[in-house]
Amino acid sequence: MTSFGETIKQLRLDRKLTQRNVATLLDIDTSVLSKYEKNKRQPSEEQIEKFAEIFNVDSNTLKFEVVTDKIANQFVEDNIDSKTVRVAEKKAEYIKLKKKIS
DSSP: OOOHHHHHHHHHHHTTOOHHHHHHHHTSOHHHHHHHHTTSSOOOHHHHHHHHHHHTOOHHHHHHHHHHHHHHHHHHHTTOOHHHHHHHHHHHHHHHHHHHHO
């Protein structure tokens, strides 16, 4: 299991690219890329698409990493237990169902 930051760092290292190389391709500062890799900053949808293009990976894979990171971080910050997660999953299904009916 990895986070978005770990994933893009590994993709960068696998391709033997420096942070400066990737930051230039993304048209961002290396400090911003460093924050992405350390999970201290979340990329925009546009940035995710650019990462996917640079590393030749499916953008949905990277979006999945970003979304699951956000959810996991919220759980940790709010000290959410597994029972709460199960109820939230059920509520999400309920909300989806209600939206389909409307």
